[in-house]
Amino acid sequence: MAGIPKGWEMIRVTVVYEAGLLRAALEELLRCGGDFDVSSASHWPQRPIPGASVPDVYVVDAECLEPARAADRTATGRGALVALVPAQRPGVLRRAHQAGALGFVDKDGSKSRLLTAVRRAAKGDRFVDEALAAGFLAAAEMPLTQRELSVLALAAKGEPIADVAASLHLSEGTVRNYMASVIRKVGARNRVDAIRIAQGAGWT
Known part of the structure; x- marks a missing residue:
């Protein structure tokens, strides 16, 4: 943990991403942020693992997100949710919102936006990538019941x-x-x- 100020608390992050190479890239990107303790999984956790530490934040591919399960975990205080969302798919953005995500980051966005979103989510604050503003409007206008x-x-x-x-x-x-x-x-x-x-x- 070289470079971490004395008394600085590491943010525990679990990356949930099906694609192995992208999952590994996200892990490395977060570790380079300096204040993250990072683990990963290929699928959304079914249940807490006995003895395992509970992450402060999940970073999740929103296209593979299961809103009901994610909302159940985050509602019980088992980690805030940061969703990686493609800007041109408002339906995916809508599902991430239904899942209770605190952070919304454009998949094509910058590293700094992701790091900011994770840090804010760890504190219970919301972060919305400015590139997703139009997507939120489109998601709100989704016409189907x-x-x-x-x-x-x-x-x-x-x-x-x-x-x-x-x-x-x-x-x-x-x-x-x-x-x-x-x-x-x-x-x-x-x-x-x-x-x-x-x-x-x-x-x-």
């Missing part, structure tokens, strides 16, 4: 109308109505186009 998103997500997996209806306990006619509404709201030509638009925005 939760039920429409559920229908679209199943359709995106290639499931036929009958299977989507059975999975969501709806009639086939209701599913068709939801899909027609989705197509209209996103300005798509058809179901395939609607899926493409929604996936491009990160809504599904």
Whole structure:
């Protein structure tokens, strides 16, 4: 810990990123920050590991984030959340917000922004990368309801109308109505186009 002032408390950070090379690069970047004790995982932790220290901050790839699980962990005081978000995918930004993230950093942003976000999150303060401002506006304007998103997500997996209806306990006619509404709201030509638009925005 050379270079750390006497009495300075290290910030414990866990990087959660599926891609191994990028995960290792983020670990190295944070260690070079000077005041971080860094560990990593390829997936969001299922449960606390007995005897393991709880991180102050999780740095997470927002595209692989599970909002319900992340919100459950952060709500119980098990580490603040800093989400790495692609600027052009407002749906991903929306999920990070639903997960209770304190920090939002553009994936194409600078090292200094990430370090600032982690330090602020460790203190319980919010940080929003200025490059994501337009994304927040787009996320707030997301036109689809939760039920429409559920229908679209199943359709995106290639499931036929009958299977989507059975999975969501709806009639086939209701599913068709939801899909027609989705197509209209996103300005798509058809179901395939609607899926493409929604996936491009990160809504599904």
